[in-house]
Amino acid sequence: MSYSIFNQKINDTLKEPMFFGDAVNVARFDQQKFEMFEKLTEKQLSFFWRPEEIDVSKDKIDFGKLLPNEKHIFISNLQYQILLDSVQGRSPNIAFLPIVSLPELENWIETWAFSETIHSRSYTHIIRAIVNEPGAVFDEIMKTEEIIQRATSVSKHYDKLIKHTQAYLLNGEGEHQIDGKTLNINMYSLKRLLYLTIMSVNILEAIRFYVSFACSFAFAERKVMEGNAKIIKLIARDEALHLTGTQHMLNLMRDGKDDPDMQAIAIECEAEVIQMFKDAANQEKEWAEYLFRDGSMIGLNAQILKQYLEYITNIRMSALNMQPIFEQTTNPLPWLNHWLDSDNVQVAPQETEITSYLVSAIDNTIDSEDEDFSDFKL
C-alpha cells in the first residue's frame, strides 16, 4: 500500500475505526462517529488566546528579586515546559495524522497540536520579558542533561510509532530492511504501538505538565511572577482539554467501542501501562529533586511536590478506570485548584457565551396534575 493525501475510495466514516481504517478524504463535519472530538475542537477554538494579550512586564522586576535557587526553579521549569510543548507542537500531527480515519478526530488532532504551538510561543514571550539574553535560556535546554533525559522518555514512543507507520505506509505489512535492520510490520503490532503512544501522551499531558504548573502557580501564590502564572493558567486550561482527548480515545479503545483489536491490546498492555505510570512518576520525582537541589521556596519543596505527583498519578489512573498505584490521599497542594478551575479564568461577557443554567429548574411538561398553577386564572 502507499499513502495518499486524498484517499479516493468511497467510504462511510461512521463505520471506520479511529485509526488504521481508510484514510480520511473529505473533511466533513456534518456527521460524526464520535461527537466528543468535534466538541473538543469547538471548545479549543473558543479558547483561542495569544501570549501578547498578557502583560508580563512586572515579572522582570519580580525575577530580579528572586533568590538564586528560586531563579533556578523558575527557569528550569520553563525550560522543561518548552521541551514538552516542542514535542507536542509537532508530534500529534506527524504520528497520528497519517493513520487517522475519522474527519472529526483528524480535525481535533490538528487543532490540538496548533494550540501547543501557541504555548511554545508564549514561553518565548515570557523569557524575552524577564531576561536580557533570552537566547542563552534556549541554548541551555539542549545542554542540560536532566532535560535531555526527559526528552528521551517523552519522545521514544512517538519515534517508534512514526518509524513503524512510515515503513507500513510505504511498504505495507511484512518484513522490511530499514537502516540495515529488519522491521517486522504487522497491523496488530502497529495498533499496539499506537495504544502505548497515546498512553504516553496522556501521561505527558496529565502528569508531567502538572509538575510545572504547580511550580508556576506557587510563585504566583506569593504575588510574584503573576504575568507568567496568567499565561500558565491559560496553558493549563488547554492541557485539561487535551488530556480529556487522549483519555477519551483510550477509554473508547478499552471499552471496545472502537476497534476490537484495541480492546484486546488494552487488556494485554495493562501491566506495561501501569509500569509507564510508575516510571513517569519516578522520573518526575527525580526532576523535583533537580528543581529544588539548591533549596526550596515558600509554599513548595521537593517533598510536597512528590506527594502531589503521587496524588495526581492516582487521579489520572482512575480517569482511565485503572486502580491507583499510590496510597490514596487528599490533595497536598489544595491551593492549586484555584488556578486549575476553569471558573477562575476570567473572560469578558461580550467575548463568551454565558451558558450557566439551573439543572432541573425548568420543566417544559405541564399537565393538569401540576399543582403549582392551580390558582392561576387568566
Added chain:
Amino acid sequence: MFKIDVDNINGKTESLYVYGEDSILTELEANNVLVNHSCRQGHCGSCILKLVKGDVVHQECLVPLSQGEILACQSRPVSDIKITTKI
C-alpha cells in the same frame, strides 16, 4: 449558607455547610471527601454525581448528562442539596 448532604460518596455520609461560592468538587475536597475527578473543567466526566435533592447552578460542559446528573467541578449549590455517587 447551604447544606450539602453527602450520601455515601467514597464511603462518606455527612453534611457540609457551604457558601455556594465554590464548585461542589472544591467543597468536597476541602472536607476530605475523595471524589473521582480529572480535568476540573467539565470535559472529562470523571466527577459525575447524582443530584438527589435541591438545585445547582451548572456551567457548560462537554459531557452528556442524564436527568439528575451533575458534574461536581461545574456546579455550585443554590439551595440545600443532597448528592450521591452515580449509580
